[in-house]
Amino acid sequence: MITHLWSRCNINPHDNGWNKILKSYFSLALILLLTLGTLRGGATSISKYVSINDIPPLSYAMWQSMVAAILLISMGYIKTKRFPPIFTRPIFFVTCALVGVAIPNVVFFYVVQTLSAGTMAVLLTLVPLFTYVLVLTLQVERFDAVRVGGIAMGFSGALIIATPSLTDGLNFNWTVIIAMICPLGYAGMSVFIARYPVRHSHPFLLAGGTHLVAFLFLLPTAILTNEYLSIWKDPGLIESLVVVHGVIAAVAYSLFFKIVELAGPVFYSFSTYIIAITGICWGWFIFGETHHYSFWLAVVLILGGLTIVNLRRKEKTPVIGV
Secondary structure, X not given: OHHHHHHHHOOOOOOOOHHHHHHHHXXXXXXXXXXXXXXXXXXXXXXXXXXXXXXXXXXXXXXXXXXXXXXXXXXXXXXXXXXXXXXXXXXHHHHHHHHHHHHHHHHHHHHOOOOOHHHHHHHHHHHHHHHHHHHHHOOOOOOOHHHHHHHHHHHHHHHHHHOOOOOOOOOOOHHHHHHOHHHHHHHHHHHHHHHOOOOOOOHHHHHHHHHHHHHHHHHHHHXXXXXXXXXXXXXXXXXXXXXXXXXXXXHHHHHHHHHHHHHOHHHHOOHHHHHHHHHHHHHHHHHOOOOOHHHHHHHHHHHHHHHHHHHOOOOOOOOOOO
């Protein structure tokens, strides 16, 4: 990583000024990491605010994908003068659009109506844990007892959230169980992309194309289920927040690549903790959300399990949900 930075800065590591430049790079990476985590953590509260104000989940997911698609494809075209290879790789884009965008996002906007924004932010940190379960199932990586222990710790935290009280027996909050479709879908897309990559295409184009295909699936679905709602006919605060959420999705993807370029994927993985913490804070600030002590125990278990899994990982560029 340091050698990579030397080459990018065109400096000699023995030069007196290299340490100053290296420090400035990591300072910029830290600022971007905090920005990314705060934006994505705040997105859970935006989702809740929009969802409880009569915006149908299908329309919400549809318009968010449309905004993200326009921005990401535009950025990709500016960089490469090309468009997403949707027609040459249709299976790739359809799979990513359904598994990693349309289905989990619609589920997210449904369940966040009843679950707290902080709870959803914490549950999203399960993505790396689901990812490792999938790669083990597909035998992409070898069994690692320590990482499996981390997964068990993380999912035990999720189980505590799903069963907040044992005074009346083991009663699951099935909304929490359904909400886990979201991190499972994002993890599934990550594994699929890693297993069947599209070569020689800019990531912005891949992400933008995925959102575009998701929009094309969600549009007729929303119309057929009577959940279509135009946010352009009489725009207000709620409709504007849908657009803002789409912008956040595009900006977060851009920040992801810049952070990895500056400081590497391991450094980027710390964004998961920031998303969880800021998501809880935004939920408290906007909705006045408070949590039982069992919730905080669950947070410690989930983040602890995530730490164990991340510390044992091979340094590969992570794939984020788009």
